[in-house]
Amino acid sequence: MSVSAKSMAPAxxxxxxxxxxxxxxxxxLSGEWKPGHRIPFEHELMVQYGCARMTVNxxxxxxxxxxxxxxxxxxxxxxxxxxxxxxxxxxxxxSSEIAARGEAYGYRLLSRRLRVAAGTDLAESGMIAGEGVVxxxxxxxxxxxxxxxxxxxxxxxxxxxxxxxxxxxTAPGSWLLGHVxxxxxxxRISALAAGAREARDLDIAKGAPCLCLERRxxxxxxxxxxxxQLFRGDAYNLVARFSPKG
Amino acid sequence: MSVSAKSMAPAxxxxxxxxxxxxxxxxxLSGEWKPGHRIPFEHELMVQYGCARMTVNxxxxxxxxxxxxxxxxxxxxxxxxxxxxxxxxxxxxxSSEIAARGEAYGYRLLSRRLRVAAGTDLAESGMIAGEGVVxxxxxxxxxxxxxxxxxxxxxxxxxxxxxxxxxxxTAPGSWLLGHVxxxxxxxRISALAAGAREARDLDIAKGAPCLCLERRxxxxxxxxxxxxQLFRGDAYNLVARFSPKG
DNA sequence: CTCGCCCATATGTGTAGACATGAGCGCGGC
DNA sequence: GCCGCGCTCATGTCTACACATATGGGCGAG
Numbered sequence: 001m002s003v004s005a006k007s008m009a010p011a012x013x014x015x016x017x018x019x020x021x022x023x024x025x026x027x028x029l030s031g032e033w034k035p036g037h038r039i040p041f042e043h044e045l046m047v048q049y050g051c052a053r054m055t056v057n058x059x060x061x062x063x064x065x066x067x068x069x070x071x072x073x074x075x076x077x078x079x080x081x082x083x084x085x086x087x088x089x090x091x092x093x094x095s096s097e098i099a100a101r102g103e104a105y106g107y108r109l110l111s112r113r114l115r116v117a118a119g120t121d122l123a124e125s126g127m128i129a130g131e132g133v134v135x136x137x138x139x140x141x142x143x144x145x146x147x148x149x150x151x152x153x154x155x156x157x158x159x160x161x162x163x164x165x166x167x168x169x170t171a172p173g174s175w176l177l178g179h180v181x182x183x184x185x186x187x188r189i190s191a192l193a194a195g196a197r198e199a200r201d202l203d204i205a206k207g208a209p210c211l212c213l214e215r216r217x218x219x220x221x222x223x224x225x226x227x228x229q230l231f232r233g234d235a236y237n238l239v240a241r242f243s244p245k246g
Numbered sequence: 247m248s249v250s251a252k253s254m255a256p257a258x259x260x261x262x263x264x265x266x267x268x269x270x271x272x273x274x275l276s277g278e279w280k281p282g283h284r285i286p287f288e289h290e291l292m293v294q295y296g297c298a299r300m301t302v303n304x305x306x307x308x309x310x311x312x313x314x315x316x317x318x319x320x321x322x323x324x325x326x327x328x329x330x331x332x333x334x335x336x337x338x339x340x341s342s343e344i345a346a347r348g349e350a351y352g353y354r355l356l357s358r359r360l361r362v363a364a365g366t367d368l369a370e371s372g373m374i375a376g377e378g379v380v381x382x383x384x385x386x387x388x389x390x391x392x393x394x395x396x397x398x399x400x401x402x403x404x405x406x407x408x409x410x411x412x413x414x415x416t417a418p419g420s421w422l423l424g425h426v427x428x429x430x431x432x433x434r435i436s437a438l439a440a441g442a443r444e445a446r447d448l449d450i451a452k453g454a455p456c457l458c459l460e461r462r463x464x465x466x467x468x469x470x471x472x473x474x475q476l477f478r479g480d481a482y483n484l485v486a487r488f489s490p491k492g
Numbered sequence: 493c494t495c496g497c498c499c500a501t502a503t504g505t506g507t508a509g510a511c512a513t514g515a516g517c518g519c520g521g522c
Numbered sequence: 523g524c525c526g527c528g529c530t531c532a533t534g535t536c537t538a539c540a541c542a543t544a545t546g547g548g549c550g551a552g
Contacts, residue, residue, distance in 0.1 A: 015505065029429045030466070041532065052507045057533080058304070065311060073533050074515040181277035187335075190483035191437035191457035209455035209479070211437035233455070237436035240335050261535065287502065298537045303503080319503050320545040 020049055020059045028068055028079050038076045039069070093174055094229075098142045106141030109168045110149075110201070117153070125153050125226035126216050132156035134163060136172050139201055140229075147235060149201045152227045159224060173227065176217070182224055188214040189238065194230070202232050209233035266295055266305045274314055274325050284322045285315065335433070335486040339420055340475075344388045352387030355414045356395075356447070363399070371399050371472035372462050378402035380409060382418055385447055386475075393481060395447045398473045405470060422463070422471055430464040435484065440476070448478050455479035 027033045040048065045056045060077055063069040071077045098105040113135045117127035127133060134154040140147045152172050154162045159180055167175070190212045199206040211231040217224045273279045286294065291302045306323055309315040317323045344351040359381045363373035373379060380400040386393045398418050400408045405426055413421070436458045445452040457477040463470045 017505070031427050034427075043532075052509095053533095054508085054536095055506060057535095058506095060533095062311070065308070071533065072515080073513070074531065076532070178281075181275065181280070183275050184487070187486040188483050189435055189457070189486070191455040191477070191479035193455045193479070207453065209437040209439045211435070211457075231437070233437035233439070237434050240433040240435070263535075289502075298539095299503095300538085301536060303505095304536095306503095317503065318545085319543070320501060320547095322502070 016049070016051055016055055017059060020045070020051075020056065021062060024059065024063060025068070028063075033079050035079050037079045039079065041076055093171075093177065094140045094148060095171065095174060098140070098147065101142070103142040104144070106144060107169075107171050108139045108141065110137040110139055112136050112167060114156075114163060117155075124214070126223040127153055127155060127226065128157075128223075132163075136167055138167070138171065140171070142235075146202045146232070148229050148231045149198055150227060150229045152225060154225045155223055158219060158222050172225075176225055180219070180224055182217045182219050184218040186216045186218075188212075190214075191233070192230075198230055202230070204232055211236060211238070213238075262295065262297055262301055263305060266291070266297075266302065267308060270305065270309060271314065274309075279325050281325050283325045285325065287322055335484060339417075339423065340386045340394065341417065341420065344386070344393065347388070349388040350390070352390060353415075353417050354385045354387065356383040356385055358382050358413060360402075360409060363401075370460070372469040373399055373401060373472065374403075374469075378409075382413055384413070384417065386417070388481075392448045392478070394475050394477045395444055396473060396475045398471060400471045401469055404465060404468050418471070419473065426465070426470055428463045428465050428470055432462045432464075434458075434460040436460075437479070438476075444476055448476070450478055450480075457482055457484070459484075 024039065027039075033039060039045075039060075042053050042056045042060065046053045049056070060069060060071070064071060064077075068080060069077050070080045095105045095107070115133060115135055117125070117131045117133045118129055133156060134152075136150070136152045136154070138150050138152070140150065150171075150173075154172065154176070156163055159176070161179065162176075165175060191209055192212050193207045194202060194204055194210050196206055198210065199208065202210070204210075210233050213227075213229045213231070215227045215229075217226075270285065273285075279285060285291075285306075288299050288302045288306065292299045295302070306315060306317070310317060310323075314326060315323050316326045341351040341353070361379060361381055363371070363377045363379045364375055379402060380398075382396070382398045382400070384396050384398070386396065396418075400418065400422070402409055405422070407425065408422075411421060437455055438458050439453045440448060440450055440456050442452055444456065445454065448456070450456075456479050459473075459475045459477070461471075461473045461475075463472075
């Protein structure tokens with residue numbers, strides 16, 4: 001912190017690692033090294049930067065992990081061909097999302113039932129027929145105004161504690177996040193028109209467009225929970241960013 | 247590990263790296279080490295696995311990069327509190343997306359203009375006032391039925407070739423993907439009601455819910471292109487998957 | 493009892509060297 | 523001319539060591 005003004009340049013890399021990495025990344029991202037280009041051998045880079053091979057190796061390893069470079073034994077390391085546009089979609093906890101917007105988060109439990117999974121919820125929720133589930137319906141509020149309505153199923157076979165939790169104060173998403181480790185999740189994003197009930201809960205007109213986020217969370221092969229969150233179309237949008245830097 | 251049946255375990259890790267990594271990952275993902283838990287010191291792991299500290303260090307470094315672990319000097323390394331659910335959203339080219347559904351892809355250019363960026367498009371599109379742009383409006387069809395309508399701006403300062411391309415046969419997305427390298431993209435997903443023109447183009451009722459995908463693509467600090475794709479709410483949804491193994 | 497300095501310690505970074513692995517390519521044999 | 527064996531070289535993995543750096547906690551001074 002000795003320095004005065006750093007302008008907005010976010011502190012240029014100081015360690016050898018970072019300098020080399022930034023250098024190589026720059027060459028790739030600027031297009032100076034096009035996809036398919038063979039980058040210098042580790043041996044050459046080691047001479048060029050005056051460091052040990054291990055250091056170069058570690059840097060290139062990082063670039064491989066970041067999906068920028070591919071390595072082939074005996075042949076060398078090559079700049080990779082970007083194949084699909086993939087973006088990291090960050091799906092935060094609703095309470096922190098709303099807090100981040102500078103609004104007051106509110107939560108209300110609309111209904112809670114213990115029942116057995118059957119019929120319609122099976123296909124989309126991934127629940128197993130005959131399995132005990134907690135069924136919740138709750139409302140998320142921002143500055144007192146309805147923000148999203150959430151329908152959730154929690155599999156009791158995987159999370160038996162959920163049967164005895166009172167969700168009237170804690171949102172099920174937050175509770176699960178803190179209590180149950182998960183290994184995979186699947187999201188589906190769609191747009192649909194608010195039905196009569198959703199319209200009433202969200203305080204919008206029937207038929208108004210809503211953003212619908214469905215999420216199934218797994219642990220190993222078991223479905224832990226299924227959630228369907230319906231957002232007012234005029235009040236929310238998801239943002240995803242992608243940059244090869246990670 | 248001399249055990250008999252491996253069940254479905256796909257080729258257990260062979261190098262020390264991979265064994266240690268798989269071990270630690272397993273402990274974290276299974277929940278044996280909960281968020282906040284301090285994992286053994288590098289020194290301890292080095293003794294436990296009978297290897298050099300560099301090796302352990304590299305593994306933990308990888309777990310940090312994967313977002314599973316946080317390191318604090320003097321204090322140790324800790325299992326991270328999953329704060330946000332981040333998912334990888336794969337945004338394929340529309341033609342391949344439709345082909346993957348087994349439908350025939352169709353494309354129609356509705357309008358094409360060369361003009362100067364100004365007024366309303368500036369804020370959301372990231373275009374610079376006074377900059378020349380190509381403005382396109384086109385339709386994507388699946389099995390002959392309207393699937394999505396796309397409004398696109400392409401910055402001529404960055405992609406001058408775009409001025410002389412006839413987009414009546416090639417969708418701008420595909421063309422850009424193959425001709426212009428990009429370094430970052432930003433997506434916004436929302437739901438909105440179809441206006442009169444969109445309703446006509448998509449052959450749906452005015453006010454029907456649509457999924458709206460806005461995308462800005464950058465190269466360094468420059469905006470290359472801005473696209474706004476409007477999907478029939480009843481015909482499309484985005485799918486994203488996440489698994490911590492990456 | 494409280495505040496602040498100092499040090500032990502765990503991670504961060506880097507070196508020099510060693511052996512393993514596997515693919516490209518030339519050379520020799522057929 | 524063609525095929526395959528084996529050499530070579532670049533990456534892959536790992537070790538043992540060394541010094542840098544930040545910080546938590548203990549200890550001593552006030």
